[in-house]
Amino acid sequence: MFILFGTKGRAIETDSGQFHCPNCNIKEEYGKKYVQDWFTLFFIPIFPISGKKNDHIECRKCESIYHTDVIEYKPAISDEEMESEYEKALKNVLCLMILADKKVEEEEISTVSNIYNKLTNDKKFTKNQIDKNITQLKKDKKTVNQYLKKIKPYLNSGHRELIIKAMYFVASSDGHLDKKEGELLMKTANVLEMTSAHVKGVLAELDKKNNN
Ligand SMILES: [Zn+2]
Known part of the structure; x- marks a missing residue:
């Protein structure tokens, strides 16, 4: 047998x-x-x-x-409210990434504008709006946790991966991932309760696509 x-x-x-x-x-x-x-x-x-x-x-x-x-999840929030909260959070974390290495670069701004447009079905986040958002972030001095707090319970794992991918694109748009940028990326993943293995998997998948 x-x-x-x-x-x-x-x-x-x-x-x-x-x-x-x-x-x-x-x-x-x-x-x-x-x-x-x-x-x-x-x-x-x-x-x-x-x-x-x-x-x-x-x-x-x-x-x-x-x-x-x-x-x-509280049903009191409507789909429209949720969408606008998600968009607000996305704008803030992407701009936080621009600021991570203390230098605001043109490539980073245009990457944020493009990514935001792709992730929101064609909504605009213009250079002017990005500049204003950055000025606001500098004034607020809030952490990534505070910007994601409200929307976090509504994010599924697909949303969470998208946020990490988008931030990675912004961070590496000037050709390299700065130490501070890497730290912000891992901190965000932590806030979103993604393990470092999960994040590495998501980023490895991106690198593979870029090299092909
Ligand atoms: Zn159900």
Whole structure:
């Protein structure tokens, strides 16, 4: 006889409750789960072989998967309000990246303008508006955490990756990633609760695309 063994990722539920599912747009039941790799024998999971990873929230109705922050999602905010909050946050973090190395460069400004336009379905963020935003940031002296605080619970993992990618493009638009720029990038990832392995994966994917 032969023995058939292998591994399998299992989602294990640790909690449940009610939340406002952004996809269903009504109150639904959710399950809080993590994923763990199990050793299997004849397809039957026998024992776990990895740590607990990818804590997430799953809507029982539509099966959408969200970051655990979604529990804080307040339906009081409309789609339009959310969009405008996301755009405001995006403008601020991109301008923070321009300021990271203390030099405001033309390439950085035009990169911010282009990226913003792409990520918002053609909305404008002109050089003039960027200059004003930068002046405001210098006055505010707020951290990236403060700029992302309000919108964070509404961001899914796709949004989070986009923010990191956009910031990376701005940081490297002058040809190199400055130390301060790298620090801001990692700090933002931290605020967005992305692991450094996740960020490295996202950036490696970008570099691969650029080299092709
Ligand atoms: Zn749902």
